[in-house]
Amino acid sequence: MILDLHNHSVASDDARAKVENYCQWIQRRELPLDGFVLSEHRQFDSVSDYRDLEDQFGLVILKASEVETEYGHVLVFGVNDDLQASFDFSSVKLSLETVLSEAERCGAIAVPCHPGRPRVGMSAHFEQLGPVDGVTVIETLNGGSRGRENDIAIELAEQRGYKGIGGSDAHIVSHIGRCATKIEREIRSIEDLVGALKEGDCEAVSYQ
Amino acid sequence: MEFNIDEMKEQYVDHPFDEVEFVVDAEDMVAFAQACGETAPHFLDPKAPDFRAVPNYASRYHGRRSLPKGFPVNMMASFDAGKSVEITGSIRAGDRLTARSHIHDIFEKTGRSGGMLFIVHRMEFSNQDDIKVSTVDWRMVVRLDMTRDKKAKRGAKTQSGES
Amino acid sequence: MAVDRYEDVEFGEELPEFTPDISMPKVVQFTQAAQMNFGRFTDHDEARKSGLPGAIVPGIMSQGILAALIHRWAPTAQIQKIDTVFRAPLVVDSAPTCRGVVTDMDDESRIVEIDLTLCNEAGETRVLGTALVRL
Numbered sequence: 439m440i441l442d443l444h445n446h447s448v449a450s451d452d453a454r455a456k457v458e459n460y461c462q463w464i465q466r467r468e469l470p471l472d473g474f475v476l477s478e479h480r481q482f483d484s485v486s487d488y489r490d491l492e493d494q495f496g497l498v499i500l501k502a503s504e505v506e507t508e509y510g511h512v513l514v515f516g517v518n519d520d521l522q523a524s525f526d527f528s529s530v531k532l533s534l535e536t537v538l539s540e541a542e543r544c545g546a547i548a549v550p551c552h553p554g555r556p557r558v559g560m561s562a563h564f565e566q567l568g569p570v571d572g573v574t575v576i577e578t579l580n581g582g583s584r585g586r587e588n589d590i591a592i593e594l595a596e597q598r599g600y601k602g603i604g605g606s607d608a609h610i611v612s613h614i615g616r617c618a619t620k621i622e623r624e625i626r627s628i629e630d631l632v633g634a635l636k637e638g639d640c641e642a643v644s645y646q
Numbered sequence: 647m648e649f650n651i652d653e654m655k656e657q658y659v660d661h662p663f664d665e666v667e668f669v670v671d672a673e674d675m676v677a678f679a680q681a682c683g684e685t686a687p688h689f690l691d692p693k694a695p696d697f698r699a700v701p702n703y704a705s706r707y708h709g710r711r712s713l714p715k716g717f718p719v720n721m722m723a724s725f726d727a728g729k730s731v732e733i734t735g736s737i738r739a740g741d742r743l744t745a746r747s748h749i750h751d752i753f754e755k756t757g758r759s760g761g762m763l764f765i766v767h768r769m770e771f772s773n774q775d776d777i778k779v780s781t782v783d784w785r786m787v788v789r790l791d792m793t794r795d796k797k798a799k800r801g802a803k804t805q806s807g808e809s
Numbered sequence: 810m811a812v813d814r815y816e817d818v819e820f821g822e823e824l825p826e827f828t829p830d831i832s833m834p835k836v837v838q839f840t841q842a843a844q845m846n847f848g849r850f851t852d853h854d855e856a857r858k859s860g861l862p863g864a865i866v867p868g869i870m871s872q873g874i875l876a877a878l879i880h881r882w883a884p885t886a887q888i889q890k891i892d893t894v895f896r897a898p899l900v901v902d903s904a905p906t907c908r909g910v911v912t913d914m915d916d917e918s919r920i921v922e923i924d925l926t927l928c929n930e931a932g933e934t935r936v937l938g939t940a941l942v943r944l
Contacts, residue, residue: 451753451764452894454939459913459922466821479755506756530754530761557760584897584933609894610937611912612924677842682873683829686884701876701888705869706843726868728938730892785894 439625440643441498442474442618444513444551444577444605449486450479453609457488460614461495469615470645473498473625475515475605480506480528482517500628503527504551507534509570510558513577513605516546516632534560538572547635549603551577554590561594569598575635578602579642581616582609603635604642616646649718649763649790654752663714664747668707672739675699678706692739699737704771704780705729709747712767712786717749719763719788727764728785735779742774750783754790761790812883815919815944824882824909824923829874831866836901839870853901864901871899871936875925878907879942886942889920893938905929912939919944 445460446453457476464471474497476483481503488499502515505527512534514521521544525536534550541548553560553576560576578591579602595602604617620641621634634640672692679689679700687694712721737743750768754761764787771780812818833851840850845867848855856864872893879886899905905927913922920943927936 451755454892454924456913462820463912511756530756556758558756558758582934610924610926610939612910612926674842677838678873679877681835681839681842682870683827683877684873684880685877686880689880700873702869702872702891705872706845726895728892728894729869729872730890731872732890733888 439472439498439621439623440470440618441621441625441631442471442606442608442614443502443603444477444504444580445474445608445614446478447476449476449481449483450609452479455608455611455614457486457499458491459611460608461491461497461499463611463614464497465495467615471497471615471618473500474614475500475502475631477502477504477513477605479504480530482522482527484522498625500631502628505532505537506530506558507532507537508567509534509550509560509563510553510555511551512537513549513551514541514546515549515635516541516544516628518544518546520544521546534570535572538570542572545632547575547632549575549577549635551605552580552583552587552591552607553577553594554587555580555583559587559591561590573598573600574638575601575603575640577605577642579604579617579644581606581613581646601635601638601640602642603640604644617642617644619643649754651752651754654718658714658717658749659752660748660750661714662746662748664709664711666709666745668743668745670699670737670739670741670743672697675703675739678703697739701733702729702731703737704743704745704769705731705782705784707743707745707769707771709745709769711747713765714749719765724786724788726784727787730783730785732781733779734781735773735777737773737779743771743779745769745771759787759789763788763790812944813885815921818911818914818921818944820911820914822911824878826906826908827878827881828904829877829907831870831899831901831903831905833864833901836864836866836870839867843867843869850901861898862900865898866901868893868895868936871895871927872938874907875909875927875936875938875940878909878925879923879940882909883942883944886944889941889943891938891940893925893936895936897933897935899927899929899935903929905935
């Protein structure tokens with residue numbers, strides 16, 4: 439399956455896309471996506487139910503979160519009540535170590551995103567803060583990257599043996615499907631996705 | 647410098663802090679439209695029927711202050727992260743516009759520019775007939791490290807407000 | 810061909826892209842009209858001294874260019890809202906590309922939503938946004 443693992447909807451302060459329009463866009467443009475993940479900034483949307491849209495468009499729509507740590511931004515897949523109770527998702531000063539360990543404890547997985555980006559990418563902080571234990575997957579292809587940002591992420595993954603995922607980081611409808619992740623197994627739920635990522639069943643792909 | 651966002655919101659959000667009047671000039675309307683690449687006569691020719699300003703014209707106006715008195719940030723370290731303009735009426739040559747300002751929202755996030763404080767300055771424009779014509783939300787961003795170190799303010803405007 | 814009716818529009822339709830004139834004389838014209846006479850917009854050397862890559866196009870000029878893109882496509886369109894995010898500076902005297910695409914349509918209100926982007930020569934999005942347009 440091919441899933442775009444990093445997108446924002448109007449629920450994020452800086453995004454303007456409605457979820458239904460993402461679905462329409464994927465269908466109209468015949469994008470090679472089987473689904474996508476909504477990873478809203480500094481929050482987890484535990485309310486919205488996209489099952490009708492999934493049925494209507496034949497897409498898998500999953501929910502995650504993008505939180506902010508001292509090492510930059512981190513996607514968290516598999517958010518549940520336990521994890522939401524373990525740290526403040528709205529904080530911009532989370533500890534990456536805490537996010538990684540609490541995600542692991544709660545059956546989720548934390549994936550540093552756009553790690554080659556200045557200030558909000560993990561690699562920018564290695565010199566000052568040192569490397570981090572517990573990372574197994576990073577976002578190597580981000581649709582919003584500029585210049586060498588994705589190259590830095592790919593080099594980082596190669597150097598440290600991380601698996602890579604891809605996501606568009608779409609904030610407007612027409613930006614979905616720029617990057618995605620190929621997963622060999624069937625994904626029908628966030629638990630399926632977390633299982634795949636934990637086992638390294640993921641390959642970043644670019645359509646830009 | 648640490649900010650207590652909840653306290654700042656309580657103190658500043660939705661409290662009017664400025665009111666100023668502007669008279670709309672036809673030549674400026676035309677030059678603004680030309681520079682943006684408009685081609686329609688109703689934006690470019692003062693003699694055209696329905697001659698009016700381009701939709702985002704109100705965003706060119708600034709009040710006497712960008713922030714309320716006592717607001718605890720260094721404006722010199724700020725940059726412009728975006729503008730939203732809602733158009734509810736036409737702006738025409740000779741109109742006398744009244745703009746009223748308040749802070750609409752305050753929040754923190756991190757981005758390519760590091761820690762950032764977002765301040766949404768809302769200006770509501772009404773014309774001489776008291777018809778609301780535009781609402782402009784100006785998303786100002788203050789880099790938090792710049793706020794801590796005013797000497798570092800050079801280069802602030804190179805930064806990006808995105809995440 | 811110019812569009813003037815809601816019925817002429819399709820979801821996913823691309824607006825005809827264009828390369829806006831952001832030469833220094835044009836930006837100077839804008840800054841004079843908008844009373845934004847600052848060196849960072851009109852003087853490459855002064856802008857570079859303050860850490861910028863060169864003089865930059867004012868954000869609201871970029872927004873105005875994106876509005877013009879809509880009017881060139883649909884001259885009778887009424888823009889009800891235009892919301893732009895200034896992601897990164899757009900340098901004066903460069904040759905960006907201005908694009909729009911229809912991403913939502915409401916048959917009842919006859920309002921379409923348009924994704925808007927201004928990209929530099931490297932294809933990087935410098936300004937993005939959306940507009941609500943009544944046809």
